[in-house]
Amino acid sequence: MDYFKTAPNFMWGVATAANQVEGGWDEDGKGMSIADCMRYRPKIDTNDYQAVNQMDSHEIELALTDHSTKGWAKRHGVDFYHRYREDIKLLAATGINTYRFSISWARIFPNGDDAQPNQAGLDYYLAVVQELKKYNITPIVTLSHYEMPLNLVLNYDAWFDPQVIGYFNKFAQTVIDYLHDDVKYWIPINEIDSIIRHPFSSAGLVADRFQGQNFEAVIYQAMHHQFLAAAKVVQYCHQRYADLQVGSMITRTMVYPYNSDPQNVLAATETMRDVYAFSDIQVRGRYPQYLLTTLKRKGIPLTISAEDRALLQQNTADFVAFSYYSSICTAADSTGLKVTKANRTAGVYNRYLPESEWGWQIDPVGLRLSLIDLYDRYQKPLFIVENGLGATDTLTADHHVHDQYRIDYLRQHIQQLLISMAEDGIELMGYCMWGPTDMISASSNQMSKRYGLVYVDLDDAGNGTYSRYRKDSYYWYQQLLSYGHQIP
Numbered sequence: 001m002d003y004f005k006t007a008p009n010f011m012w013g014v015a016t017a018a019n020q021v022e023g024g025w026d027e028d029g030k031g032m033s034i035a036d037c038m039r040y041r042p043k044i045d046t047n048d049y050q051a052v053n054q055m056d057s058h059e060i061e062l063a064l065t066d067h068s069t070k071g072w073a074k075r076h077g078v079d080f081y082h083r084y085r086e087d088i089k090l091l092a093a094t095g096i097n098t099y100r101f102s103i104s105w106a107r108i109f110p111n112g113d114d115a116q117p118n119q120a121g122l123d124y125y126l127a128v129v130q131e132l133k134k135y136n137i138t139p140i141v142t143l144s145h146y147e148m149p150l151n152l153v154l155n156y157d158a159w160f161d162p163q164v165i166g167y168f169n170k171f172a173q174t175v176i177d178y179l180h181d182d183v184k185y186w187i188p189i190n191e192i193d194s195i196i197r198h199p200f201s202s203a204g205l206v207a208d209r210f211q212g213q214n215f216e217a218v219i220y221q222a223m224h225h226q227f228l229a230a231a232k233v234v235q236y237c238h239q240r241y242a243d244l245q246v247g248s249m250i251t252r253t254m255v256y257p258y259n260s261d262p263q264n265v266l267a268a269t270e271t272m273r274d275v276y277a278f279s280d281i282q283v284r285g286r287y288p289q290y291l292l293t294t295l296k297r298k299g300i301p302l303t304i305s306a307e308d309r310a311l312l313q314q315n316t317a318d319f320v321a322f323s324y325y326s327s328i329c330t331a332a333d334s335t336g337l338k339v340t341k342a343n344r345t346a347g348v349y350n351r352y353l354p355e356s357e358w359g360w361q362i363d364p365v366g367l368r369l370s371l372i373d374l375y376d377r378y379q380k381p382l383f384i385v386e387n388g389l390g391a392t393d394t395l396t397a398d399h400h401v402h403d404q405y406r407i408d409y410l411r412q413h414i415q416q417l418l419i420s421m422a423e424d425g426i427e428l429m430g431y432c433m434w435g436p437t438d439m440i441s442a443s444s445n446q447m448s449k450r451y452g453l454v455y456v457d458l459d460d461a462g463n464g465t466y467s468r469y470r471k472d473s474y475y476w477y478q479q480l481l482s483y484g485h486q487i488p
């Protein structure tokens with residue numbers, strides 16, 4: 001099946017986030033960001049995402065005084081900061097034409113509220129973009145992927161403070177002005193819905209700083225500020241540079257009812273709405289009534305001015321980007337049922353699906369269902385900007401990694417997107433697998449949860465040479481792209 005003849009401009013690529021790959025956390029004027037505080041905890045249950053992603057002021061204080069590279073995994077990343085030429089060259093040889101990466105906000109505005117940007121930071125990202133251009137690779141830039149200068153947490157209360165909208169937009173506009181000649185696709189905020197599930201690591205909200213306040217209400221108000229900031233990015237791009245496109249970006253976890261019991265179907269619908277609310281606001285330009293009703297029922301007062309409403313209404317996203325890794329089931333009453341997690345969303349185990357080592361259930365058809373569902377809902381171009389398998393890989397003595405499990409995962413998911421493009425009448429701009437090289441895991445801060453096509457010699461304690469070795473999946477992806485997109 002050669003479906004790709006119908007999609008000559010399809011974007012095939014890979015995706016990363018600055019804080020998971022770069023390292024160089026204190027180099028060339030970079031300030032400290034929330035990601036630099038996310039501590040690797042070797043003894044923690046890898047499924048205990050709550051604990052990993054929760055942060056209190058004491059932890060932040062610890063982070064500020066502990067400068068060891070072992071203690072705080074994301075500070076050393078996989079050294080993309082120094083090795084970007086080598087990594088891009090390696091990946092270019094697979095035949096990719098797209099590379100999604102994020103900008104470290106604290107590399108551009110070290111404290112978030114600085115009067116002037118850090119020129120070295122801007123130059124670094126320009127160099128990355130130029131390197132991609134050398135290979136005719138189209139960049140897709142995420143402005144905020146689980147990052148924020150730490151100063152905005154300690155002195156402004158992060159996204160809860162409306163001033164931070166202004167600081168973010170100053171950062172966004174500075175970067176857009178600098179890179180717009182070569183970067184046409186922008187994502188203001190990665191997985192914008194994740195503020196609800198992990199408010200610190202995605203949005204810098206530290207619960208103990210809001211004592212005496214309803215923390216849930218704090219999160220929702222901060223969420224609203226993120227929407228305003230993202231809409232301002234759309235406004236800026238559209239007014240200033242007509243050829244730029246800005247996407248909404250959500251965590252798309254497929255949700256099924258545990259069985260046909262209507263109460264479980266209802267539970268699944270409600271869980272889906274929790275995420276749809278985010279793309280609804282960014283794509284349709286208004287708060288859905290179901291979210292407003294829920295907030296009212298919870299007694300959460302949201303401050304939304306008429307001006308805010310107009311901003312959201314007039315500046316909707318051009319495309320709908322999403323990550324897809326896994327699916328879950330929901331049950332109105334999960335007593336006695338096996339629980340599972342899918343990309344930090346808790347649910348009930350689906351007996352029809354296998355699971356990864358980290359308990360994320362593998363569901364390629366769920367990707368097709370997601371494409372159908374999102375396209376039917378919005379009628380906007382879709383973009384799969386993350387999809388991949390986290391696994392423990394073994395490097396053989398002769399430097400090979402036989403990751404057939406990852407090839408199987410990618411093949412099955414790509415098959416489904418090809419079928420969907422051919423048979424479901426959807427519009428799909430591209431597919432970025434996560435990720436080009438191994439990198440520090442977002443949720444567990446582990447190195448040993450590997451996603452890459454290229455193995456990086458580094459362990460959980462920060463030991464290793466950082467050498468890169470192509471895995472079997474690298475050669476498979478290369479074959480896929482060189483075969484005119486038929487599936488090997």
Ligand code: BGP
Nearest residue numbers: 017191323343390441442443444
């Ligand atoms: C997504 C994040 C990524 C990435 C991926 C895999 O939600 O946008 O940053 O890391 O999940 O998750 P993890 O690294 O926790 O396995």
